[in-house]
Amino acid sequence: MEQLFVFGKPVEGMSFTDREQESARLSANFTAGINTFIISPRRWGKTSLVKKVISDNKDGGRLYVFMDVFKAKTPSDFCEILANAVFKQTSTALDELWESVKSFLERINVGLRLAPDQQSKLDLDFGLSKETTSLEAILSLPQKIAEKKNVEIVVCIDEFQQIALFEDSLTFQKMLRGVWQNQKNVTYCLFGSKKHMMEGLFDEETKPFFKFGDILYLNRIPLPYWRDFITGKFSSAGKNISEEQIEEICRAVDYNSSYVQQLCWYVFLFSSDTITEEDVQKGIEELIVQNTALFESRTEVLTPVQMRFLMAVASGVHDGFSTSAIISKYKLGSSASSVATRKALLDKGLLAMESGKTFLADPIMGLWLRQP
Numbered sequence: 022m023e024q025l026f027v028f029g030k031p032v033e034g035m036s037f038t039d040r041e042q043e044s045a046r047l048s049a050n051f052t053a054g055i056n057t058f059i060i061s062p063r064r065w066g067k068t069s070l071v072k073k074v075i076s077d078n079k080d081g082g083r084l085y086v087f088m089d090v091f092k093a094k095t096p097s098d099f100c101e102i103l104a105n106a107v108f109k110q111t112s113t114a115l116d117e118l119w120e121s122v123k124s125f126l127e128r129i130n131v132g133l134r135l136a137p138d139q140q141s142k143l144d145l146d147f148g149l150s151k152e153t154t155s156l157e158a159i160l161s162l163p164q165k166i167a168e169k170k171n172v173e174i175v176v177c178i179d180e181f182q183q184i185a186l187f188e189d190s191l192t193f194q195k196m197l198r199g200v201w202q203n204q205k206n207v208t209y210c211l212f213g214s215k216k217h218m219m220e221g222l223f224d225e226e227t228k229p230f231f232k233f234g235d236i237l238y239l240n241r242i243p244l245p246y247w248r249d250f251i252t253g254k255f256s257s258a259g260k261n262i263s264e265e266q267i268e269e270i271c272r273a274v275d276y277n278s279s280y281v282q283q284l285c286w287y288v289f290l291f292s293s294d295t296i297t298e299e300d301v302q303k304g305i306e307e308l309i310v311q312n313t314a315l316f317e318s319r320t321e322v323l324t325p326v327q328m329r330f331l332m333a334v335a336s337g338v339h340d341g342f343s344t345s346a347i348i349s350k351y352k353l354g355s356s357a358s359s360v361a362t363r364k365a366l367l368d369k370g371l372l373a374m375e376s377g378k379t380f381l382a383d384p385i386m387g388l389w390l391r392q393p
């Protein structure tokens with residue numbers, strides 16, 4: 022039986038709703054060869070969107086490469102993940118993969134060890150040196166393959182913000198931009214779970230990725246889509262949920278896609294045929310319980326003033342943190358230290374900005390903080 026509500030992993034098919042405008046824009050960018058940054062708060066659906074658009078466009082003549090660089094700690098790691106993904110996802114058969122690897126790597130002259138496993142899969146171990154020439158050679162692979170195969174290639178890189186943590190990250194960012202912007206037949210789609218870090222890669226003129234491409238900001242999935250989606254799921258299992266209850270669920274989690282599905286699952290679990298107000302409340306409580314350990318570990322490292330700042334935001338203060346009224350009410354020290362505290366919490370990913378105002382990055386953390 023298909024899972025009713027899916028959360029915590031990318032969704033597709035019957036577990037996926039809306040994203041019509043974003044899908045159309047991303048498809049158009051892929052077709053036109055426009056690089057894209059996708060930006061959204063955590064768990065709103067970036068990875069799911071990219072996977073869906075790739076799968077919708079699979080037959081369009083382009084080749085798509087999807088990779089996740091979360092585990093990359095160095096430029097060499099990054100290049101190794103890239104080379105593996107590019108070779109494997111642009112070759113249709115094992116023989117072709119072998120040929121492709123051999124012909125390209127002879128030319129680019131990097132130390133290569135091929136380790137074919139028993140399942141006739143290949144793992145490419147490049148034993149990469151840190152020499153700039155080798156890294157640049159690997160980065161140029163997508164364009165070389167595109168030329169040889171006479172196709173356009175779209176490379177989608179998830180958790181791209183990790184490159185900001187590399188030692189001497191700026192040098193590597195400059196290298197990436199330098200190589201990528203000259204690739205005529207390759208388009209890049211860059212996104213990641215840490216919004217603040219992602220934005221930090223291109224938010225100033227001095228940054229290598231400034232104006233690298235289109236910036237696609239994901240919106241909240243609007244209520245009418247959730248209404249149809251949630252009503253359909255409940256009724257397919259013989260249960261009744263009202264429009265008001267659906268709206269309450271969406272609002273309680275501030276339309277965070279993952280939390281909407283997770284909360285629906287708890288409400289479904291705790292209810293009988295007709296959903297009651299009590300079922301919704303129990304679902305919300307369960308969502309808080311499920312996250313409590315995480316919230317505790319993320320806040321126990323905070324200083325008392327950082328904690329008071331979070332409490333201020335949780336109680337509904339979204340701007341004016343340097344005014345004497347807010348500073349004295351929440352004991353935030355001086356105006357300068359209030360600014361510094363806010364920045365530290367933004368950098369930690371605990372706070373987020375929306376329309377110039379400051380909010381908790383995680384809507385359930387707000388419910389948790391406000392608990393008596």
Ligand SMILES: Nc1ncnc2c1ncn2[C@@H]1O[C@H](COP(=O)(O)OP(=O)(O)OP(=O)(O)O)[C@@H](O)[C@H]1O
Nearest residue numbers: 027028029030038063064065066067068069214279
């Ligand atoms: N289009 C969608 N329709 C319904 N639910 C969705 C959709 N997109 C995302 N979700 C919900 O959000 C969850 C997280 O999705 P996904 O992993 O794609 O988000 P993300 O933005 O990539 O997350 P992260 O910020 O952690 O990288 C999914 O498991 C699902 O519950």
Ligand SMILES: [Mg+2]
Nearest residue numbers: 067068213214
């Ligand atoms: Mg993701």
